[in-house]
Amino acid sequence: GAGVSQSPSNKVTEKGKDVELRCDPISGHTALYWYRQSLGQGLEFLIYFQGNSAPDKSGLPSDRFSAERTGGSVSTLTIQRTQQEDSAVYLCASSSPARPRGYTFGSGTRLTVV
Amino acid sequence: DQQVKQNSPSLSVQEGRISILNCDYTNSMFDYFLWYKKYPAEGPTFLISISSIKDKNEDGRFTVFLNKSAKHLSLHIVPSQPGDSAVYFCAASVRNNFNKFYFGSGTKLNVKP
Numbered sequence: 001g002a003g004v005s006q007s008p009s010n011k012v013t014e015k016g017k018d019v020e021l022r023c024d025p026i027s028g029h030t031a032l033y034w035y036r037q038s039l040g041q042g043l044e045f046l047i048y049f050q051g052n053s054a055p056d057k058s059g060l061p062s063d064r065f066s067a068e069r070t071g072g073s074v075s076t077l078t079i080q081r082t083q084q085e086d087s088a089v090y091l092c093a094s095s096s097p098a099r100p101r102g103y104t105f106g107s108g109t110r111l112t113v114v
Numbered sequence: 115d116q117q118v119k120q121n122s123p124s125l126s127v128q129e130g131r132i133s134i135l136n137c138d139y140t141n142s143m144f145d146y147f148l149w150y151k152k153y154p155a156e157g158p159t160f161l162i163s164i165s166s167i168k169d170k171n172e173d174g175r176f177t178v179f180l181n182k183s184a185k186h187l188s189l190h191i192v193p194s195q196p197g198d199s200a201v202y203f204c205a206a207s208v209r210n211n212f213n214k215f216y217f218g219s220g221t222k223l224n225v226k227p
Contacts, residue, residue, distance in 0.1 A: 004157065005223075016204030040123075041116075042118060042120075042216075043203065045216070045219035048214065056214070091158070102163075103158075103160065107155060107156050
């Protein structure tokens with residue numbers, strides 16, 4: 001697609017439920033990133049995928065968080081047993097090998113855990 | 115512990131004047147810096163970058179200054195326009211590790227007509 005697409009744009013869930021957030025990167029972009037922004041905070045790195053290499057999961061805050069990237073394209077971020085502190089805007093970005101420094105971000109998923 | 119800090123959550127400037135957005139960092143290993151601009155309900159978009167071998171990079175109305183000794187960078191917008199009203203994030207990375215950027219918390223710029 002023309003840009004990075006994320007769905008849903010908004011998600012309200014009850015504490016303890018699982019949620020899945022989807023990211024469809026720009027076609028041909030081999031790198032995919034997940035960040036999140038909590039209220040009043042900067043963007044926090046979560047996980048990075050590059051081609052077929054093992055992902056860099058060093059930013060995932062707990063084992064309730066996981067992500068996968070199928071076929072080197074679409075990625076799903078899963079949060080199990082959601083907690084109120086998981087409430088944030090989750091941003092996905094992708095980049096191409098030719099321009100690794102310039103991420104293209106999606107418009108994000110606003111997750112609210114009630 | 116945030117390694118990149120934007121201490122001004124908001125800034126208001128008159129159209130035509132200069133906007134100066136500031137960013138401080140603590141990690142002396144950072145050597146590549148970017149500014150992103152974000153409109154409501156949209157993802158951040160890349161604006162301008164600078165590497166540590168330079169102290170200034172200019173692109174049209176936007177100039178980024180880097181003071182390595184002070185671990186400080188700033189974004190200057192001259193002249194400011196109402197369409198520049200957005201949230202501006204600075205970000206930093208370590209050389210050859212563009213896979214992980216550290217972002218500040220953002221400064222919301224309002225340019226008044």
